[in-house]
Amino acid sequence: MVADGVLLAGVDGGGSGTRLRAQWQDRCVEVTGGPSGLALGVTPAWHTIMALLDSAQQALGITLPIERCQLALGLAGANQWAWRGAFLQASPALAGLRLESDAFTTLVGAHRGQPGAIVALGTGSVGEALHIDGRRVSVGGYGFPSGDEASGAWLGLRASRHAQHALDGRTPPDDFSRALCEAMSSLSSAPVSSVATLTHWLSNVSQTRFAALAPVVIEYGDHPIAQALLDQAGEDIALMYQALDQDEQLPLALCGGLAAALAPRVPETLKHRLVPAQGSSVDGALQLAAELCPS
Structure with a gap:
């Protein structure tokens, strides 16, 4: 009124x-x-x-x-x-x-305002649902680094380990590791090209900076490590939805800056519930x- x-x-x-x-x-x-x-x-x-x-x-x-x-x-x-x-x-x-x-x-x-569910996917992540009977359910939202599954910060943190392994010799350097280092360098006052400079970058990094690496993960989505991270993000979205609506009847809208990139990673069994945010x-x-x- x-x-x-x-x-x-x-x-x-x-x-x-x-x-x-x-x-x-x-x-x-x-x-x-x-x-x-x-x-x-x-x-x-x-x-x-x-x-x-x-x-x-x-x-x-x-x-x-x-x-x-x-x-x-x-x-x-x-x-x-x-x-x-x-x-x-x-x-x-x-x-x-x-x-x-x-x-x-x-x-x-x-x-x-109608019954439905959302998973918000930005720097962090959270899920929320409104049921037909008026019940409200929330999942996630615990914050970085302990939570925020499938978020930009979550993707960036995990992707940074590939750069760590490439620089210290645990895995061969490749285009993905080099792109991650270039992205880190763009967020730093000095190039990230060695163990020492990466260690310095990691010691001063915030969730916002980790989230800035998410576009690199998406760009290299066919790389085995990036693909595994994106697939895990899709599984985490499904897990949040299942906690929001155990009957899996509510429409689900993915929201936030990563919604479009992660929608294809949602398991096939859930895709029929996806709807555009109005x-x-x-x-x-x-x-x-x-x-x-x-x-």
Whole structure:
């Protein structure tokens, strides 16, 4: 339910950036800004979100008090209860507020709020499902390096071992190992071409940098090691789906930057459940904002 004269806003926020889509009457704008993932702190998250809300109002040519803004957010870290509580406690007096994980808003956007499942495949990975009876199920999302199976960081970390083996003599160098070293070099201030330089690179690497190696794995998908990694990613996607829906009846949308590359690696027995995502996380957040009852 939406009250007359209320600005709707949906937010998709993570550790690298934030998208806010605002709707006023029949007009809609989208603005982007810095991170708002809760791992970076509640105060910075609210600062980013409120600045984007101001930018959206400027783009729409309106000036409304916060009490006339209805906001739904899908934020990374919202499933961590201490962060969630602190964020909600710091909330301004909005007309309505709903906080969800970015995985859930991705799910809502992908299936337009209808029952279904998603596996989000980006730097990290997570699975989420909404069942016909209203049950919500989540799998994964434990973070790197302990979890995030089938993600970009997961692929990059494992592929880096081929470069290690090629440089220290456990396997002959080949085009794949050289391409990995070139990709690492592009992310470093010095070429990665020896055991010493690779050791230095690995000692300073983040999950984002490991994820930057994933395109190399995909490019060399016919290489035995890359092929094994991609096939394992497909099996991990299937395992997540089976945990989300033991009956394997829900439609499954793969979302995120690696979705298109990994869809062919999903086992044949699951491919009939794959459907295209109908919308994005920010679409899902805006839909949830529209469903809020203003206080």
